[in-house]
Amino acid sequence: MLYLSKMNRFLLISIVILTTAFQTQAQSEVDSLMKLHQYDLAIDELEGAVSLDIQGQQKLAEAYLKSGRLYRALDSYKKLYKADSNNSHLLQQAIILEKLDEESEALKVYVKLNGLAPNNAYYWKLTAKSALKNSEYPLSLAAWNAVLERSPNDLEAINKMALLYNKLDQAELADSLLKEGLKLSPESRFLKSSRLKVLYRQRKYAEAVKISEELFAQADSNLVHQKVAGISNYHIENYQKTIDLLSNVIEVETESDLLHYYIGLAYRDSGDKEKAAEYLEKAIELGVTKNLGNYYTQLAVSYEEAGETAKAIQAYKVAYSESKDKVLLYHLARNYDSYYKDKKVALSYYEKYLQEKDTANEYLMNYSKHRIQELKNAAHFENGSF
Numbered sequence: 001m002l003y004l005s006k007m008n009r010f011l012l013i014s015i016v017i018l019t020t021a022f023q024t025q026a027q028s029e030v031d032s033l034m035k036l037h038q039y040d041l042a043i044d045e046l047e048g049a050v051s052l053d054i055q056g057q058q059k060l061a062e063a064y065l066k067s068g069r070l071y072r073a074l075d076s077y078k079k080l081y082k083a084d085s086n087n088s089h090l091l092q093q094a095i096i097l098e099k100l101d102e103e104s105e106a107l108k109v110y111v112k113l114n115g116l117a118p119n120n121a122y123y124w125k126l127t128a129k130s131a132l133k134n135s136e137y138p139l140s141l142a143a144w145n146a147v148l149e150r151s152p153n154d155l156e157a158i159n160k161m162a163l164l165y166n167k168l169d170q171a172e173l174a175d176s177l178l179k180e181g182l183k184l185s186p187e188s189r190f191l192k193s194s195r196l197k198v199l200y201r202q203r204k205y206a207e208a209v210k211i212s213e214e215l216f217a218q219a220d221s222n223l224v225h226q227k228v229a230g231i232s233n234y235h236i237e238n239y240q241k242t243i244d245l246l247s248n249v250i251e252v253e254t255e256s257d258l259l260h261y262y263i264g265l266a267y268r269d270s271g272d273k274e275k276a277a278e279y280l281e282k283a284i285e286l287g288v289t290k291n292l293g294n295y296y297t298q299l300a301v302s303y304e305e306a307g308e309t310a311k312a313i314q315a316y317k318v319a320y321s322e323s324k325d326k327v328l329l330y331h332l333a334r335n336y337d338s339y340y341k342d343k344k345v346a347l348s349y350y351e352k353y354l355q356e357k358d359t360a361n362e363y364l365m366n367y368s369k370h371r372i373q374e375l376k377n378a379a380h381f382e383n384g385s386f
Contacts, residue, residue: 030059039067054084061092070096087116094126103133114146121150125157132164140164153184159194166194171202189220200228205235223249227259234262239270257286261295264302273306293323300331309339326356330364337371347375 033042046052046060061076074096081089090113097106110127117123128143144161147154158181165174178195182188192215199208212229215221230245243266250259264279280299287295300315313335320328333349340346350368358365 027056034059034063037066039063043067054080065092065096070100074100087113090116091123094130098130103130106130107134107136114143119150121147121154124150125154128157128160137164137168155181155185155188155191159191162198163194166198166201171198174198175202187218189215189218193220193225196225196228200232203235205232208232209236209238223252231262234266237269239266242266243270255286257283257288257291257295260286261291261298265298268298268302268305273302276302277306293319293325296322297325297328304335309335313339326353326358327361327364329353329356330358330361330368333368343375343378347372350375
């Protein structure tokens with residue numbers, strides 16, 4: 001009897017040893033498959049196991065995720081979180097939800113993580129990014145702020161928060177944040193790039209040009225930077241610089257009406273009327289409806305300055321048709337007045353202009369009143385009626 005008891009104990013120990021050895025070997029095989037990115041084979045091994053401990057369940061969930069079996073992975077991480085309440089399992093759920101384009105559900109999970117681990121700057125960063133994807137801008141700003149409270153030197157957070165401020169028309173706050181970031185990392189190209197865009201939005205063109213030159217000195221002359229620098233240079237009257245920079249960009253962005261427009265303006269303001277007309281006409285050809293009024297206006301000015309009044313009149317007509325800008329009626333009146341002997345059309349445009357009550361241009365309105373009276377008096381004497 002004692003002999004049998006000892007024999008049974010020996011058998012039991014042997015079975016445990018063999019089972020443990022088998023499990024260890026199986027785990028080793030799964031680890032090897034995972035390292036080789038053979039996730040489907042790893043899944044076959046894990047699913048074929050009699051039972052899985054927490055570590056095995058984690059490997060199965062990971063294999064599901066990395067093999068693209070997202071719904072199975074999501075279900076696995078939910079079960080794991082229910083079993084041990086580990087935040088990493090909750091994080092994986094959010095990541096999978098984003099992969100499934102369930103952005104609003106992912107955001108809920110990130111917010112839950114913030115409640116569970118309020119001092120974790122990384123979780124706040126994920127919330128900020130997710131909120132931005134969901135167009136939850138106040139939440140995104142609050143989350144970025146939470147990141148910086150916990151990790152003040154996080155350059156990504158500084159940059160992303162500044163760009164969001166800029167998007168929300170709070171350019172001054174954006175610029176202030178970026179300047180602080182550049183104190184931490186004076187040579188940061190991505191912070192300088194963001195500041196360039198912010199300064200441009202603020203119409204601080206001289207500062208924008210300065211930042212662009214710093215970027216160019218760092219061998220960073222991508223097309224966006226050249227474009228912003230070119231337009232900014234135009235606004236501080238560096239016309240040749242505008243032409244040089246935007247001509248580089250236009251070799252790639254050949255269909256850009258905006259680039260042709262600014263090159264045209266730069267040529268016009270530097271005295272080359274022929275080139276100006278060429279580029280402004282191209283801008284009109286390429287232009288979208290919302291810009292055509294302005295493009296035709298500038299083309300009309302170029303024609304007028306070149307002494308081509310008939311062409312200027314036609315361009316002003318199209319510009320007015322597109323934009324309904326009341327001051328264009330004055331320019332039509334003035335050009336008809338100077339070009340044609342018959343003053344009836346000019347008189348009609350002066351009168352239409354006055355009817356529009358362009359209070360922003362009182363001088364032009366006063367001149368129009370004066371000129372109407374002169375034209376009427378001239379017609380009165382011409383007709384011989386006293």
